[in-house]
Amino acid sequence: MTTLIAGIETDHLRHFATREATRFATSRPNTQHALNMGEGAFLAGVPMHWMRDWPMPFPLLVESAKGARITDVDGFGLDDFCLGDTGSLFGHSPEPVAKAVARQAKSGLTYMLPSLDALEAGRLLTKRFGNFRWQIATTASDANRCAIRVARAVTGRPKILVFNGCYHGTVEDVMVTLEGDKTVTRAGMVGQVADPAAHAVVVEFNDLPALQAALAEGDVAAVLAEPVMTNCCMVLPDPNFWRTVRTACDAAGTLLIMDETHTVSSGLGGWAKGNGLRADMFVIGKSIAGGVACAAWGLAPDLARRFADYDAGRVPGHSGMGTTLSGNPLQFAALRANLGEVMTRKSYDHMEKLAARLEAGLTTAINAVRAPWHVVRVGARVEFICAPGPLRNGTEAMEAHCPAVERAVHLALVNRGCLIAPFHNMMLISPATKKRQVDRLIAAFSEVLDSLFS
Template sequence: MIDRDRLGALLRRERAAFADRNPRSAEEYANAGNLFGRVPMTWMNKNAAGFPLYLATARGATLTDVDGHEYTDFCLGDTAAMAGHAPEATRKAAQEQFANGACAMLPTPDAAWVGKELTRRFGVTEWSFALTATDANRWAIRLLRAVTGRPKILFNSYCYHGSVDESLIVTSDQGPRSREGNVGAPCDVTTTSRVAEYNDLEGLERELAHGDVAAVVMEPALTNIGIVLPEPGYLEGVRELTRKYGTYLVNDETHTFSAGPGGATGRWGLEPDVVTIGKAIGGGIPAAAYGLSTEIARHIGQRTDLDLIDMGGVGGTLAGNALSIAATRATLEHVLTDEAFTGMERLAERFEAGTKQVIDAHGLPWSVSRLGARVEYRFANPAPRNGTDSAKAADADLEDYLHVYLANRGILLTPFHNMALMSPATTEQQVDQHAVVFGAAIEELQRA
């Protein structure tokens, strides 16, 4: 239903308008020759317009670039700023802690409070800290390999667990393979990993039956390939099969934290053995954590052959630093509260309804998926049921057109997909403005 020639012309027009309205960002990008890829981190080159916007200020759900343009920010740092930018309680706690020392390699009382609160929200009882969810997942994987003596980890195809080496595995017609573009893999990923499609219990059991899987590491709902929600009975079946085959279950809640105060684990009453989480819990300060069941912690504690203190492969000098822990406590205690999630979900429902109304009005074969405070529109109806189908449903030019069209009119989506996230600071007016601009973008695309 999309005229590809018209789509191409509109995309070129919007990119030209973007370049015209953002000369300072363009200049900063041109002058960044000593940065690899001209950006602080290469993923910042994932943008629809040819060069990134450069940040001047960000407060709440509003961002201003160096050219002075103001944006409603539905990207929110791809979940890192789900609490909103610079929330007052987190900012104050971080400033106070930094003034009193950030990295002394000594514990602070805030850590015990955070551990207790994470236990309340996610159920698992013993917590340790990292700076990124990637490291939280890496360290949890090492611990579970040690406990089980098994070498392999199972993932869902097109999952997202940061840059964990083992997770970059997908299904194909020829069998399991490395995900396209995997950089410098230390070994063939099939040596370390197994893979099954999300929502496929038969495929999961076939892989677990080999008896060599230490853990299933999964997002309770896929997110970074587009939101893919669980079908009825699927997550219960995963838990049943992992127990049947003596395999531990890890829920990575880094993105699915949007489902509620306890993420999908709390919302859906799940019973993982380990929970990992990062990004949002620090309110913008780097922070992550992994929580272990009492049973796993006891088994590890009894292993005198495991070096958990010095160079055994678990931990980092900055992990659990006083600044990150202070920010995490403030964020969980005062910002991303149970009450805040109620408001965030209400806004997401409003965003979902407005977007669906536009799609239906134009007769598009698209769908809208929502996970608590996170909403995404998909170029397929019904929405894809697994990661491979979700990857096939992508349309790079169409996504770029929508992203740059919205950006030129003051609205930012997450650059990796069509995701919008609500924060405690997001307003109904911002949500409704998205529906207006999104509708205009579709109207222009379909104009004869």
């Protein structure tokens, strides 16, 4: 009896993956030589351990990146649809950002004081994302940690509610999952001593009764969520889901924190602003400074006043928030340039038009081979999912995740000149992405599927 994975014969998948891995390895001698010479200084041979998680036999070494193209040290050019997993959502080295960074480099890189660029960046953050009182961090993980502290401080409550399968960076407080109907700490965390499940609660995305029951306990300081789940096999909210969540939070005295680090791709200003969802706190990171490490978290004005009262009355001492290099002038120069000159309506119109073209092309390719897969899109973000859809929650998303098939497809696309995100099947369109690049990706994807399903 033939065994199938996502509609593909397992033996056929194995032979396909082996062939693609060999093709990649034999075509990149310069990369292999350089890695052999230089990787010994790093733990696991790479600067960040997850750089080993790409589906290639060994990591690519990038020589240069510009716009929506990457060139590796063996001279191969790739159309980049990963874009630093959103970090370079607006393209590699957008010209206004590159100029701002070069200009600021001549005037100091950090000095623990604000600048005129900082003041203008604050105005632009409000213009783009809404009326919040902002603070700057270096990563969205740091921004989420600060938001959680503020939520607990002003409400006097210990717990944070998240959705099963969520992703908010490396925030230990929400490294939890569902086991049956019980909140437990995620398995596999390195060196974890404290139990995050003691101060968190997990429910499934789109499960309003479970959320309302959890809030009714009266101990939840905040709901921390992405408006669209993006960690594994993208999950869209049901109609009126967020309107009901907002009402339930208000009734329970619980704050709502929107983490739009990924969903900034959904449209100018993010998903919440575009859909009229009122957040008490807003977190944004990765792409806002055009590729320079930067994040921001903001409090709605009434919450900012509540926090100011709390802060004025607390015992003096370290707040547990903030890092020395956050809020540096390099961040603000890049942030001002990106928010003001790159992250524009014109850019998003271009991004969404090409993303719709990509969505349609991938869907056509899937239908042509009758694969039991589907495609989902939010703004400039497109994903193919190796299972029928739509998906409604984190459990369904994890069950739809098909690592063996995804790794083979990813590697085969690299061999055909297209780079997509390594941790899921995500593709992003930037303002620099060209129609011909989208068409090349569609053609490559179609060729790969024809090989897998033949």
